[in-house]
Amino acid sequence: MKLGLGLYRHMLDAEHYRFARQCGCTDLVVHLVDYFKGAPPDALHNQPTGGNTGWGFAGDPNRLWSLEELQNLRAQVEDEGLCLAAIENFDPAHWHDILLDGPQKAAQLEGIQTLIRRVGEAGIGCIGYNFSLAGVAARITGPLARGGAMSVGTDGGDDTPIPNGMIWNMVYDADAPAGTVASIGYDELWRRLEGFLDAVLPVAEAAGVTLALHPDDPPFPTLRDTPRLVYQPALYQKLIDLNSSRANKLEFCVGTLAEMTEGDVYESVEKYSAQGKIAYVHVRNVAGQVPRYHETFIDDGDVDMLRVLRILHQSGFEGVIIPDHTPQMSCAAPWHAGMAYALGWMKAALTTIETESAQSVAQSVKLS
16 A cells, blocks of 8 residues: 545645655645635645535636646656656536536536546546535534544534535536526436446546545435435446446545544444545544544544554555545644654555565475
8 A cells, every 4th residue: 555645736736745755655636726716824734614605616618637737747746756646626617507507517527538648648547536416514613622622523414405516515607597406316426427438438448537425424314405426335336337338447445434423433444445446545534423423533533543454455555545535733833743643654554565465485395
C-alpha cells in the first residue's frame, strides 16, 4: 500500500507538497473543484460544511480543466518527489444536468468525456466522483473529537428541498428561477447513474483512467428530499454489477461505511478488496452511525483501523490510502497537525503490517 494525502485546490503548492513528503507520503489525491470560493481565510483549512445555502459557487461552466494545466500540475507534483494518483470530484458546473437529467445533459456528457481523455493524456490514472444530488450536507461542526478537537458529524438529517440552481451542495446558477429541485425515486437515480457510466466508461477504458465512486456521506437513505445512491455497504455491489468495465471501481471510504446502519465494515473491506474493485481508500474513523455520529482521530473511533489495513494487505491491495479528513488540533496549524498525526499513525501501521508479513514469510521458509 502507498501512503497519500488529499489536498484541496488552494493547497496545490510546493509548501503542501513538501509537507506531504515530510509526512512520508508518496502520492497525492487532489481536488480541482474550489469548494472554498469566497470563504474567509480561517475556513480554508477546515472541511467545507456549509448549510442549506451550500458550500459556495461552482466553477466556470464554459471552461473545462485543460490538458496543459493537468500536465503542469502533474509536473509540479512530481518535481517534489510525489505521484499524482487521482483527481477527486467533477465540478458541478460541468455536470449538473447529468445529475439532474436536464436539457444540457448531452453536451455535458461530451464535456466529461473530453475531460476524462485529458486526464488520461496527462498521465493521471484515476478520477473519484460522487453521483449525488444533495452532496455532502447536513453536517455539524464542533469540539466533538478527543480533547475537544474540532470535528464534524451529524445530528439528524435534513429534508429541506434543494433550491433550483444548486446541486451537490454548490450553486451553479445564482440566477435560477424560484423553486426547488424535483423529487425523484431511487430507481430514477440509479437509471441516471447507469446512463452516465454507459457513456463515460468506454472513454475511460480507452484513456487508461479509472472512475471511482464515493459512497454517500452522510449515508442517509434520503437527504434534502432526494434519494441517496450508496447509503448501505451492499449497494457498492450494485454499482459493480451495473457495468462490468474494468474502469468501474470504488473510491472506498472506510469512515462512510462505518457510519452506515447495516453490514460489517471489516466484511465490506474484505468483500470489495477481494474483487480487486477498490481504486483508492479514504482512511477515517468515526463514533456512532447515522443519524448521529462524529468523526474522530484515527485511533479513537469505533473502527479498528489496523484490522482494516491488515485485511487490505492480505487481499493484495497495493493502491493509495489517504486520510480524507481528520479532527483539527488545538495549535497554530490545526489542519497540518491533524493530518500529520493521522499520517504518522498510518505510516507506523503500514510498517507494522509489512514487518509482520516479512516475519510470516521467513517463518514459513524456516518450517519448510
